[in-house]
Amino acid sequence: MALVLAYAFLASGAAAQEADVRRAIRETLGAWSSGDFDRFASYYHPQARGFFLDGGVLLEGVDAEALKAGYEAGVRASFTLADLDVRLFGDVAVSEAYLEGALTLPGGAVRPGTWRYSETRIREGSTWKVVQFHFSPMTAAAR
Numbered sequence: 315m316a317l318v319l320a321y322a323f324l325a326s327g328a329a330a331q332e333a334d335v336r337r338a339i340r341e342t343l344g345a346w347s348s349g350d351f352d353r354f355a356s357y358y359h360p361q362a363r364g365f366f367l368d369g370g371v372l373l374e375g376v377d378a379e380a381l382k383a384g385y386e387a388g389v390r391a392s393f394t395l396a397d398l399d400v401r402l403f404g405d406v407a408v409s410e411a412y413l414e415g416a417l418t419l420p421g422g423a424v425r426p427g428t429w430r431y432s433e434t435r436i437r438e439g440s441t442w443k444v445v446q447f448h449f450s451p452m453t454a455a456a457r
């Protein structure tokens with residue numbers, strides 16, 4: 315009986331942690347979509363690195379000022395998070411999802427599409443911080 319109770323306790327703790335990670339992901343992406351880049355950057359570990367939507371080189375950290383400058387120039391993101399999968403490994407969470415929607419570029423050009431999104435977060439206290447991220451467009455052949 316004690317083993318069953320211990321398992322139930324651990325399972326409920328894991329479910330709560332997964333819910334926390336899912337909430338953090340939604341809040342992070344929501345901050346980006348709304349142009350709140352200081353809040354967006356607060357979800358990232360200072361040593362986070364990854365690949366962003368522009369298809370460029372590996373980025374080290376998150377530059378809130380550069381994101382603000384892009385926003386002021388007209389860059390907008392409107393996405394729906396789809397098929398979010400979160401896997402917990404102790405104080406590490408690995409997540410994958412699709413972002414369906416559109417990017418608006420400076421000048422008003424709109425790029426609709428589906429992007430693949432993955433990230434790794436670590437738990438620091440009660441906060442889940444991104445340490446690795448990857449955005450890339452889904453190719454037509456993969457759809």
